[in-house]
Amino acid sequence: xxxxxxxxxxxxxxxxxxxxxxxxxxxxxxxxxxxxxxxxxxxxxxxxxxxxxxxxxxxxxxxxxxxxxxxxxxxxxxxxxxxxxxxxxxxxxxxxxxxxxxxxxxxxxxxxxxxxxxxxxxxxxxxxxxxxxxxxxxxxxxxxxxxxxxxxxxxxxxxxxxxxxxxxxxxxxxxxxxxxxxxxxxxxxxxxxxxxxxxxxxxxxxxxxxxxxxxxxxxxxxxxxxxxxxxxxxxxxxxxxxxxxxxxx
Amino acid sequence: xxxxxxxxxxxxxxxxxxxxxxxxxxxxxxxxxxxxxxxxxxxxxxxxxxxxxxxxxxxxxxxxxxxxxxxxxxxxxxxxxxxxxxxxxxxxxxxxxxxxxxxxxxxxxxxxxxxxxxxxxxxxxxxxxxxxxxxxxxxxxxxxxxxxxxxxxxxxxxxxxxxxxxxxxxxxxxxxxxxxxxxxxxxxxxxxxxxxxxxxxxxxxxxxxxxxxxxxxxxxxxxxxxxxxxxxxxxxxxxxxxxxxxxxxxxxxxxxxxxxxxxxxxxxxxxxxxxxxxxxxxxxxxxxxxxxxxxxxxxxxxxxxxxxxxxxxxxxxxxxxxxxxxxxxxxxxxxxxxxxxxxxxxxxxxxxxxxxxxxxxxxxxxxxxxxxxxxxxxxxxxxxxxxxxxxxxxxxxxxxxxxxxxxxxxxxxxxxxxxxxxxxxxxxxxxxxxxxxxxxxxxxxxxxxxx
Numbered sequence: 001x002x003x004x005x006x007x008x009x010x011x012x013x014x015x016x017x018x019x020x021x022x023x024x025x026x027x028x029x030x031x032x033x034x035x036x037x038x039x040x041x042x043x044x045x046x047x048x049x050x051x052x053x054x055x056x057x058x059x060x061x062x063x064x065x066x067x068x069x070x071x072x073x074x075x076x077x078x079x080x081x082x083x084x085x086x087x088x089x090x091x092x093x094x095x096x097x098x099x100x101x102x103x104x105x106x107x108x109x110x111x112x113x114x115x116x117x118x119x120x121x122x123x124x125x126x127x128x129x130x131x132x133x134x135x136x137x138x139x140x141x142x143x144x145x146x147x148x149x150x151x152x153x154x155x156x157x158x159x160x161x162x163x164x165x166x167x168x169x170x171x172x173x174x175x176x177x178x179x180x181x182x183x184x185x186x187x188x189x190x191x192x193x194x195x196x197x198x199x200x201x202x203x204x205x206x207x208x209x210x211x212x213x214x215x216x217x218x219x220x221x222x223x224x225x226x227x228x229x230x231x232x233x234x235x236x237x238x239x240x241x242x243x244x245x246x247x248x249x
Numbered sequence: 250x251x252x253x254x255x256x257x258x259x260x261x262x263x264x265x266x267x268x269x270x271x272x273x274x275x276x277x278x279x280x281x282x283x284x285x286x287x288x289x290x291x292x293x294x295x296x297x298x299x300x301x302x303x304x305x306x307x308x309x310x311x312x313x314x315x316x317x318x319x320x321x322x323x324x325x326x327x328x329x330x331x332x333x334x335x336x337x338x339x340x341x342x343x344x345x346x347x348x349x350x351x352x353x354x355x356x357x358x359x360x361x362x363x364x365x366x367x368x369x370x371x372x373x374x375x376x377x378x379x380x381x382x383x384x385x386x387x388x389x390x391x392x393x394x395x396x397x398x399x400x401x402x403x404x405x406x407x408x409x410x411x412x413x414x415x416x417x418x419x420x421x422x423x424x425x426x427x428x429x430x431x432x433x434x435x436x437x438x439x440x441x442x443x444x445x446x447x448x449x450x451x452x453x454x455x456x457x458x459x460x461x462x463x464x465x466x467x468x469x470x471x472x473x474x475x476x477x478x479x480x481x482x483x484x485x486x487x488x489x490x491x492x493x494x495x496x497x498x499x500x501x502x503x504x505x506x507x508x509x510x511x512x513x514x515x516x517x518x519x520x521x522x523x524x525x526x527x528x529x530x531x532x533x534x535x536x537x538x539x540x541x542x543x544x545x546x547x548x549x550x551x552x553x554x555x556x557x558x559x560x561x562x563x564x565x566x567x568x569x570x571x572x573x574x575x576x577x578x579x580x581x582x583x584x585x586x587x588x589x590x591x592x593x594x595x596x597x598x599x600x601x602x603x604x605x606x607x608x609x610x611x612x613x614x615x616x617x618x619x620x621x622x623x624x625x626x627x628x629x630x631x632x633x634x635x636x637x638x639x640x641x642x643x644x645x646x647x648x649x650x651x652x653x654x655x656x657x658x659x660x661x662x663x664x665x666x667x668x669x670x671x672x673x674x675x676x677x678x679x680x681x682x683x684x685x686x687x688x689x690x691x692x693x694x695x696x697x698x699x700x
Contacts, residue, residue, distance in 0.1 A: 065544055082544060088537035090256065092263040097256075104252045105546040131263075147541070 014076070016041050016154045016186050017062070022071035024057050024210075031057040033210040034071065039155065039188055039203075044181045046201030047190045048240070050249065053207040055190040056159065062188065063157050081153035081185075085160045087144035091133040095124055095143055098132060099150070106151045118146040122176070138169030142176060149180070156180065158189035162196060174200045198236040208249040250547065250555045257529055257559050275520035276571050279513035293349040293394055296342040296379075297330040300356040320402075324352075327398055336377075343379050350391035351379035422477045441474040506579050507671065510572070511663040516629050517571050518564045518593065518663075519600050519656050523625050526560035526604030527617035530692075534612055534699055549696050553689060556608075557601040564597025565590070585666060588674065592666035595681040596659035602688030603655055609695035624654070632657040655684050 015038035024032040032054045039045050047055050060066040062073055063082040089098050099115045108114045119125045122142040124135075132140060141161060148156055161177065162170045178200060181187050191197050197204055198218040206214035206221070214221055218236065225243035232238055261268045299321065324330065331348050333339045339351035354376050362374035376399065380391045420427050424440020448467035452460045533539040533552070543549050572581050572589070604621065611617035632651040634644070651657045662677035 063544060065540060079545060082541070084537055084540060086537040088539075088541040090260065090536055090538060092260050093256070097259065101252055101256050102541075102546070105542070 014041075015039060016076045017080070017188070018074040019058075019062070020072050020074070022058065022061060022068045022073070024054075024061065024066070024068050030210050032061070032068070032207075035207070035210070035212050036071075037205050037212065037215050039186045041154065041186055042181050042184045043186050044178070044200055044202045045186070045188045046197035046204050047188065047207065048192075048194060048197055048204055049207035050244065052209075054210040055207055057210075058207065059157050059159055059188070059190050062155075075155060077154035079151065079153060080155040080157050080188075081148035081151060083145050083148035083156065083158045083161065085163055087132075087140045088147070089132045089140060089143060092131060094129050094131050095119070095135070096128040098143060099146065102147050103150050108150060108152075114150060118149065121149070121179075122146050136169065138165050138172060141165060141169075141173060145173075145176065145180075149185070153185070155186045155188065158187065160191055161189055162191070162193065170196070194236045194240040206243070208244065208247065213247050213249070214243070250551055250558075253542070253547065253552070253555045254559055257556075260529075260532075261525075271521060271524055272567055272570075275517045275524075276513075276567070276574075279516035279520075279571065280575075293328055293391065294331055294347070295328045295391070295395070296333045296339040296348045296351040297325070298333045298336060298339050298351070298353045301354055301359055302356065305359055323405075324398065324402075327401075328352075328394065339379055343381050346381070350381075350395060351377075352395060353377040353379070418477050418480055422474050441470045441477065445470040445474065507668040508664055510575055510579050510581065511660055511667055511671075512633065513575065514568050514571055514593075514663050514667075515596065515656055515660040518568045518596050518659060519625050519629060520621075521567045522560040522564045522597055522600035523604040523607065523621045524618060525563050526556050526601045527608035527611065527621050528614050529559060530556050530605055530608030531611055531614045531617040535614055539699060550693060553605050553692055553696070556605055557598060557685075557689070560601030560604055561594055561597035564600060565593050568593045568597075582667065582669075585669075588666040589663075591678070592659075592662040592674065595678055595685070596655060596662055599655035599659065599681040599684040599688070602685045602692065605692035606688045606695060609692045609699055612699060625656070628654045629656050632660065652680070653684075655681060658684065 017039040019038065020036050022032050022035045023030075035054070035058060037045075047058060049055050057066070061068050062080060064079065065082075090101070093101070096115060096119070099118050100111060103111045103114045103118075116125075119128050122139075122145075124139060124142060127135065127139065132143065135143070145156070145158065145161065148158070158177070162173055165173060174196065177187055177189075181202075201218065203216065204214065204218055204221055205212060214224065216224075221243055222236075222239045224246070225239045226246055228234065228238070228242070321330075331342060333342060333351070336353060339353060342348045343351045358374050358376065361372055364372075378392070378395050417427075419425075420438050420440065422441050424438050424443045426435055427438045428435050445467055448463050448470060452463035452467060455463055530553075533542065539552075542552060547555070575581065576583075603624075607620050607624065608617045611620045628651065631647050632654070634647055639647070658677040658680035661672045662674060662681060664671040665674045665677060
């Protein structure tokens with residue numbers, strides 16, 4: 001897998017999201033400790049880290065589902081779109097009915113036009129009258145993401161979007177997400193898949209024990225991981241594990 | 250919120266089997282419960298074998314003895330007598346469940362009874378009762394019924410005997426013809442009044458010492474006659490020692506049929522609403538839509554209100570359908586619709602709030618359905634236990650438990666709304682409103698750990 005250079009021009013754009021000193025504890029357990037970063041328009045930002053690192057807590061705060069104990073989140077352009085890991089859809093309703101219901105609840109201007117646009121964007125026009133229960137996991141995830149996009153948010157938050165999908169579904173999903181980013185939507189997603197993050201992430205934010213231990217491109221992370229030992233595999237996962245060990249995790 | 254409501258209705262339309270069962274099952278259950286509690290067997294079937302030879306009757310020393318035909322007519326007016334020709338046939342009918350019990354009058358019944366009444370016998374006349382003990386409830390029912398009938402028969406018999414005794418007393422006092430019981434001989438009785446008169450005449454002509462003795466005897470006869478006159482009143486009171494005068498001091502009661510309709514409506518309403526609302530709320534979590542909805546699209550309280558509105562609307566529709574379906578069989582006072590609708594709405598709101606608390610606590614559709622059944626069914630049953638049928642302490646506990654759930658106040662509200670003679674509506678309405686608020690608060694608290 002080839003390293004992808006940062007997209008020209010994006011780094012120079014003004015940030016659409018700024019995270020400043022976020023902290024969150026659950027009882028005595030610290031989930032986040034002064035996490036700060038920013039994201040620019042059209043950026044694909046992957047949040048990585050071992051289990052319990054604080055990825056879910058961070059995205060929950062960004063989505064407005066939970067509140068931080070300290071710190072703040074600044075968005076330049078309205079609320080962020082949010083896509084849960086498990087598709088939050090009514091399985092007995094059709095694709096179109098789900099989109100229409102949430103478009104109405106989002107109070108979008110032209111509901112029918114928005115539904116048509118989402119169907120076109122997801123490539124599911126022909127399945128508009130099918131119940132969600134009859135769709136594959138990949139197509140359900142596309143509708144799941146489409147619901148997050150109904151309000152035309154500047155920032156889209158995705159929880160482990162490719163979880164549970166097969167290889168071809170994952171490729172189609174990332175093509176779809178990359179298309180959104182190309183259209184100017186900032187996409188922030190949490191993932192365990194370092195290979196996906198290295199391939200589809202412009203930037204990686206690595207969390208461990210609630211702290212930010214890395215913020216940069218995959219090429220920078222690979223450099224930070226140090227030289228690859230002789231005989232070890234040339235893959236992003238080995239680089240990531242080496243990086244974590246080097247950081248004491 | 251209206252879009253969510255429409256969505257829920259759309260989901261119900263997409264699940265016709267579940268929706269149908271949700272409506273049909275409680276209605277069938279409710280009608281059965283209503284009929285069961287209002288239609289106890291008026292005339293239980295009892296196999297009857299009379300072994301007394303035909304034509305024999307009980308003589309009480311006058312023309313008014315007990316004839317077999319008369320006794321049979323009275324008995325079989327209270328129970329449905331199924332004639333049997335032998336003791337074995339009676340036992341077979343009881344064992345097969347064809348009849349609730351068996352009653353056998355032995356051939357020596359009248360002889361034993363007559364002997365007892367004439368003080369020549371010491372054994373009481375007995376009848377044989379046969380019950381099937383494999384069902385203790387049924388056995389108890391039959392036992393109670395037959396005991397009640399025999400108590401009634403004993404009472405009638407004692408009434409007849411006191412009437413005869415009163416007749417004896419009148420003959421003893423005033424004189425006249427008297428037929429000696431069981432011998433058939435007629436004798437002329439002088440009577441105390443006549444004796445007194447004769448003694449009076451004799452005393453007037455008798456010399457002084459004898460006159461004094463005659464006057465003493467006359468005075469005794471006079472005293473005896475006066476006391477016998479008092480005995481007349483005493484015997485009259487023995488005929489009916491306890492008179493019943495009923496004063497209702499609490500509990501306005503509707504007619505039994507209306508009460509049965511109210512039970513059916515309350516059971517249907519409770520089940521439909523609790524199951525629908527708890528399942529609908531739990532479904533939002535199972536479909537992972539709860540977090541999406543409550544992340545700015547609708548508040549958690551707003552979601553609860555929407556589900557409560559769904560349940561209340563369903564309660565109104567289903568209960569009115571049930572009442573309409575019952576109308577051909579039971580008289581429903583549709584002129585009281587202005588009271589019936591608020592009663593249903595309040596009962597629906599309280600049941601919905603209970604459903605919300607269940608759904609929020611259970612968090613899964615199956616668990617919420619199970620919990621809804623596990624709670625609603627026993628609550629409905631214990632709420633129907635009347636006072637006085639169980640211990641006072643236990644009844645108080647049941648009253649408190651039943652009061653914490655919407656079934657009892659819903660039943661009172663529906664009974665009061667359906668019939669003018671039913672309970673007042675103020676308290677049940679207030680009770681339902683308080684329960685609605687209480688369960689809404691509980692549901693809202695439970696939603697904190699819902700997502």
